[in-house]
Amino acid sequence: MNKLIPSLGLHKRFILTILLIAVFVWSLTSIQWNSELYHAGGIPTMLQIFEGLIQPNLDSELLLVGLESAWITLAYAVAGMSLAIVYAFIVGVLASGTLTSSKFSRIISKVFFRGILGFTRSIHELIWAWLFVAAVGLSPYAAILALAIPYGGILGRIFADMLNDVPGQPILALKSAGSSRLQTLIYGYLPLIWSDFISYTMYRFECAIRSSAIMSFVGLGGLGFQIQLALADLKYDSVWTFIFFLIALVIFVDGWSNFVRKGLTEHKRRKGMNSGWLSVLFALLLIAASWFYITLSEKANLGELLSEKNLEYASKFFGGLLGINQENPAFLNGESWALALKLTMETLEMSVMAIGFATIVAFITVIPAARNIANGSLTLQKNWYNRILYGVIRLFYIFSRSVPELVWAMMIIFIFKPGILPGALALALHNFGILGKLWAEVVEDMDPRPIRNLATAGASKIEILFYGILPIVLPRFLTYILYRWEVIMRTTIVVGFVGAGGLGMEFKLAMSYFDYTQITLLLLCYMILVIIADFASETTRKAVK
Amino acid sequence: MKKWLSGIILFMLVLSMAACGQTEDKATEEKEGNKETKTEEVFRIGAIPDQNAAFLQTGMEAVAKQLSEETGMKVEFVPSVDYAALVTGFQRGEIHLAWFGGLTSVQARNLVPDAESIVQRPRDAEFKSVFITQEGSGIQTLADLKGKSFTFGSESSTSGHLMPRFFLSEEGIDANTDFNGKPNFSGSHDTTYKLIESGSFQAGALNISVWEAAVKEGKVDTNKVKVFYTTPDYYDYNWTINSNVEEVFGSDAKQKVKESLLSMPGDTTEIADLFQTDKFIETKNENYEKIEKVAKELEIIK
Numbered sequence: 001m002n003k004l005i006p007s008l009g010l011h012k013r014f015i016l017t018i019l020l021i022a023v024f025v026w027s028l029t030s031i032q033w034n035s036e037l038y039h040a041g042g043i044p045t046m047l048q049i050f051e052g053l054i055q056p057n058l059d060s061e062l063l064l065v066g067l068e069s070a071w072i073t074l075a076y077a078v079a080g081m082s083l084a085i086v087y088a089f090i091v092g093v094l095a096s097g098t099l100t101s102s103k104f105s106r107i108i109s110k111v112f113f114r115g116i117l118g119f120t121r122s123i124h125e126l127i128w129a130w131l132f133v134a135a136v137g138l139s140p141y142a143a144i145l146a147l148a149i150p151y152g153g154i155l156g157r158i159f160a161d162m163l164n165d166v167p168g169q170p171i172l173a174l175k176s177a178g179s180s181r182l183q184t185l186i187y188g189y190l191p192l193i194w195s196d197f198i199s200y201t202m203y204r205f206e207c208a209i210r211s212s213a214i215m216s217f218v219g220l221g222g223l224g225f226q227i228q229l230a231l232a233d234l235k236y237d238s239v240w241t242f243i244f245f246l247i248a249l250v251i252f253v254d255g256w257s258n259f260v261r262k263g264l265t266e267h268k269r270r271k272g273m274n275s276g277w278l279s280v281l282f283a284l285l286l287i288a289a290s291w292f293y294i295t296l297s298e299k300a301n302l303g304e305l306l307s308e309k310n311l312e313y314a315s316k317f318f319g320g321l322l323g324i325n326q327e328n329p330a331f332l333n334g335e336s337w338a339l340a341l342k343l344t345m346e347t348l349e350m351s352v353m354a355i356g357f358a359t360i361v362a363f364i365t366v367i368p369a370a371r372n373i374a375n376g377s378l379t380l381q382k383n384w385y386n387r388i389l390y391g392v393i394r395l396f397y398i399f400s401r402s403v404p405e406l407v408w409a410m411m412i413i414f415i416f417k418p419g420i421l422p423g424a425l426a427l428a429l430h431n432f433g434i435l436g437k438l439w440a441e442v443v444e445d446m447d448p449r450p451i452r453n454l455a456t457a458g459a460s461k462i463e464i465l466f467y468g469i470l471p472i473v474l475p476r477f478l479t480y481i482l483y484r485w486e487v488i489m490r491t492t493i494v495v496g497f498v499g500a501g502g503l504g505m506e507f508k509l510a511m512s513y514f515d516y517t518q519i520t521l522l523l524l525c526y527m528i529l530v531i532i533a534d535f536a537s538e539t540t541r542k543a544v545k
Numbered sequence: 546m547k548k549w550l551s552g553i554i555l556f557m558l559v560l561s562m563a564a565c566g567q568t569e570d571k572a573t574e575e576k577e578g579n580k581e582t583k584t585e586e587v588f589r590i591g592a593i594p595d596q597n598a599a600f601l602q603t604g605m606e607a608v609a610k611q612l613s614e615e616t617g618m619k620v621e622f623v624p625s626v627d628y629a630a631l632v633t634g635f636q637r638g639e640i641h642l643a644w645f646g647g648l649t650s651v652q653a654r655n656l657v658p659d660a661e662s663i664v665q666r667p668r669d670a671e672f673k674s675v676f677i678t679q680e681g682s683g684i685q686t687l688a689d690l691k692g693k694s695f696t697f698g699s700e701s702s703t704s705g706h707l708m709p710r711f712f713l714s715e716e717g718i719d720a721n722t723d724f725n726g727k728p729n730f731s732g733s734h735d736t737t738y739k740l741i742e743s744g745s746f747q748a749g750a751l752n753i754s755v756w757e758a759a760v761k762e763g764k765v766d767t768n769k770v771k772v773f774y775t776t777p778d779y780y781d782y783n784w785t786i787n788s789n790v791e792e793v794f795g796s797d798a799k800q801k802v803k804e805s806l807l808s809m810p811g812d813t814t815e816i817a818d819l820f821q822t823d824k825f826i827e828t829k830n831e832n833y834e835k836i837e838k839v840a841k842e843l844e845i846i847k
Contacts, residue, residue, distance in 0.1 A: 043743075044743070045739060045742070045743045133630065133633065134633060137633075137634070137637050137639060138630070138634060138639070225626055228626050229594075229598035229626065230598075232594070232598070232732065232733045232735065232736065233597045233598060233599075233735065234735050234736070234739060234764070309637075309638075313637055413740075413745060414739075414740070414743050414745055415743070415745075417694070417726075417745070418694075418726070418729050418745070418746075419726065505730075508700070508730075509700050509730075511629050512628065512629045512699075512700045512701045513700070513845050513846070513847075514629070514632075514652065514656070515847065
């Protein structure tokens with residue numbers, strides 16, 4: 001990384017690590033650690049919940065409901081992602097500035113379009129969903145757009161970053177051969193990044209499945225809807241049945257994404273395009289089927305979305321948000337601001353705590369979870385238990401990330417005193433699986449030669465870990481930590497819904513009381529948080545580079 | 546470079562025009578379709594999700610069937626997981642008739658001024674909430690709740706939040722400041738007693754009929770949880786009809802719906818089971834003035 005000044009680079013990283021740990025410790029001090037945090041009375045309820053895990057409800061009628069809901073969840077995720085890709089592609093290209101030539105116009109387009117991408121991804125899909133439902137009603141498009149907009153924002157940003165990071169030589173070669181800007185884009189930039197872009201999109205698709213399930217919590221059908229109903233009725237066995245459906249969906253997407261990634265790397269070696277075309281065909285089929293289903297059986301109509309009635313409601317709604325005809329809008333009220341900022345602080349602490357816990361657990365488990373360590377190809381050591389450990393941990397990862405934060409929070413609240421700790425734990429439980437998976441892939445993709453060298457030189461496992469693996473993967477680990485932290489920050493709103501504290505709870509109350517100006521105030525607070533997160537992660541990323 | 550900029554702008558214009566054209570096409574198609582189906586407009590009914598969902602579904606579908614038979618309209622039940630979502634649907638005129646709680650009916654009528662509460666059960670005129678606590682917590686009266694942790698049900702619930710909060714304030718307890726930490730909103734009446742049973746909270750308040758049903762069916766361990774206070778009577782649940790019904794379904798639609806509701810449950814056991822009543826009676830908006838006043842006092846309605 002730092003060929004010129006390695007010592008300074010290490011120094012920087014060291015300071016940064018200390019700093020990050022300090023921030024984590026600071027977040028822990030916001031909780032009064034005593035025995036009151038936890039109460040044993042909830043254990044019987046927890047046991048009931050676990051009983052449902054071991055003996056899920058396998059009633060055939062319920063399984064049919066599960067199957068149908070799983071399809072709805074998948075269809076919405078696919079429809080949302082297909083729109084997101086279109087949006088990400090157009091705005092991403094514009095935001096990268098590859099189509100503009102003069103420096104001035106490039107900066108303008110970069111700032112403007114990056115701003116759009118930043119805004120659209122700073123608001124959680126659940127809030128988008130709710131805004132759309134309030135503005136255009138319970139139309140399937142509310143859910144699709146709510147998925148497409150933030151996901152398009154994230155994809156577009158990654159896309160723009162990738163375009164900007166393309167090595168200069170091939171582009172220069174094309175340019176000097178006299179190709180136009182569009183031609184350089186199509187023949188130069190796109191072939192260089194499309195495999196990365198596809199594998200990132202597949203990963204995001206997996207996230208979209210979970211988001212699509214969460215969408216149901218604003219009243220749109222699907223697995224989340226069924227989970228919420230079953231939870232409210234205290235039918236834990238049915239809850240787990242639906243969660244297993246969700247897990248199955250996530251495993252399916254995970255498997256597909258592995259297949260695609262494999263196909264992409266293999267394709268580089270030999271010209272066989274079979275697996276790639278198969279995936280493309282399958283994706284197109286899935287997209288067509290999803291849209292077909294949504295427009296036909298859910299009776300979605302794009303024209304209805306822009307009807308006069310909807311425009312009237314939408315303008316009324318946005319007028320309400322802006323506090324038109326309101327005597328004392330909350331966002332002009334000092335007291336409301338003071339309260340909201342206190343909650344903003346709580347939310348910040350919750351997110352830091354959550355990523356801290358998730359990091360610790362992922363750090364402990366990531367090494368055995370990497371395939372190249374499990375099969376001994378990296379360390380040149382083969383142990384029978386490594387494979388078992390690999391399987392078990394990977395299973396935990398899938399389980400952890402398949403269960404939505406909201407469901408984790410609803411269970412945890414039975415044994416922990418409400419406040420930011422159960423919220424942070426729920427977020428951590430959900431995120432350690434994601435972090436672990438991303439990290440394990442980093443370890444799998446790393447250059448094995450230095451490690452093999454160490455291993456043949458007789459280094460012990462611990463030594464290999466600290467002197468071989470960690471220095472190589474740490475910067476990317478850190479990138480993922482910061483990136484998940486941004487995501488967690490937005491997701492705090494979800495766990496707030498079930499009384500886990502922070503801004504989310506207040507948001508839910510404001511929604512239920514139709515207190516629109518308060519919602520505006522809370523949205524502003526979220527913006528502040530996202531700006532803080534963006535700034536912090538950008539600076540740290542630069543520092544480790 | 547200019548070429549490119551103009552190219553992009555042209556591209557976007559074409560795209561947006563294509564999009565507009567498409568939607569217009571669809572809109573006109575839809576309008577033409579509507580002319581034929583005007584009489585086929587579906588009468589949609591909803592209910593706040595404060596009960597077992599499957600149970601609610603069967604009961605409400607029975608209501609839809611009976612309404613359809615007696616009024617000749619096409620009636621459909623739209624399930625909802627969220628109180629506020631149902632109120633929003635009602636505001637938008639997509640839900641024509643809803644089984645609301647006291648507070649949600651007042652919220653809905655606030656948003657749709659000409660909507661009307663028309664029918665209720667006899668027991669809704671004298672509804673009650675219970676305050677529960679763990680056995681041995683030492684809480685005997687409402688005043689003892691100061692400094693204890695407390696959970697309401699859903700924030701939109703009348704019997705799980707609004708009226709308990711009101712009776713607390715009558716005792717001089719401000720729910721926002723006088724508990725140990727902020728009060729929690731469990732989301733449902735069933736979750737409330739579960740949270741007290743597990744000890745997550747020291748006390749809570751919920752709907753009396755949900756509590757009685759839970760005790761009867763053994764869903765709650767009465768060795769662990771006890772009732773320490775039952776509130777005075779207040780008005781709660783009712784059928785609220787939207788202001789657009791006569792316009793969409795004809796001037797006699799409202800009266801027909803009302804008569805049909807009043808004839809329920811009849812012999813339909815699904816309806817009798819869901820509403821736990823053998824008859825429905827008329828009600829009027831004025832019955833809910835107290836709820837509205839309380840909600841305004843507590844700043845739940847602005």
